[in-house]
Amino acid sequence: MAEAMKKTPELRETNDFSAMLSLARESGLESDHLTGIVSAYGFYLDGILVGCAALKKGDDLFRVECLAVAENMRGRGLGRTLVARIEKEAVAKGARKLWAIARLPRFFERIGYRISSANDPGAPKNDDCMTCPQFGKSCCPAIVVKDL
Numbered sequence: 001m002a003e004a005m006k007k008t009p010e011l012r013e014t015n016d017f018s019a020m021l022s023l024a025r026e027s028g029l030e031s032d033h034l035t036g037i038v039s040a041y042g043f044y045l046d047g048i049l050v051g052c053a054a055l056k057k058g059d060d061l062f063r064v065e066c067l068a069v070a071e072n073m074r075g076r077g078l079g080r081t082l083v084a085r086i087e088k089e090a091v092a093k094g095a096r097k098l099w100a101i102a103r104l105p106r107f108f109e110r111i112g113y114r115i116s117s118a119n120d121p122g123a124p125k126n127d128d129c130m131t132c133p134q135f136g137k138s139c140c141p142a143i144v145v146k147d148l
């Protein structure tokens with residue numbers, strides 16, 4: 001682990017959804033599939049995925065999906081960099097806002113997002129959360145948004 005901390009992971013586009021879902025699950029997310037993904041990015045260290053995020057488009061809105069950083073790589077700015085990359089991608093695709101249904105809303109607030117609600121015009125629906133076993137227990141998600 002100490003060796004991994006010294007190296008700098010490389011950011012690149014990825015379509016390795018299987019590795020992304022594994023990392024997301026290891027990071028505590030209830031991710032079992034990815035749909036509507038426009039593009040995805042990963043941080044790689046010695047060929048291993050140590051961070052990921054995806055841009056999802058659906059119902060005329062753009063969302064950050066499957067954001068996860070391996071536990072031993074956190075606190076080094078990888079999460080922030082991944083979301084910034086997804087924002088750039090969203091702008092290139094014509095997005096004016098980027099949304100997330102955030103398990104850790106405070107993280108998103110730190111990087112310039114504001115708390116929204118499902119009643120906001122254009123907000124994503126968090127219906128999936130209602131059937132998630134973590135909902136209200138280990139996860140109290142919030143809808144967050146940033147104007148791009």
Ligand SMILES: CC(C)(COP(=O)(O)OP(=O)(O)OC[C@H]1O[C@@H](n2cnc3c(N)ncnc32)[C@H](O)[C@@H]1OP(=O)(O)O)[C@@H](O)C(=O)NCCC(=O)NCCS
Nearest residue numbers: 027068069074075076077078079080102103104106107110
């Ligand atoms: C959330 C996550 C992606 C953050 O990754 P990271 O690489 O550690 O984040 P960064 O180092 O880029 O942190 C960016 C900022 O967010 C803050 N931050 C990071 N994790 C945070 C947390 N859990 N709660 C509040 N703020 C947090 C950092 O302090 C930093 O702020 P600062 O620069 O003003 O000091 C990572 O903790 C993770 O994978 N968590 C488990 C999976 C998960 O819950 N994903 C969904 C997130 S909504």
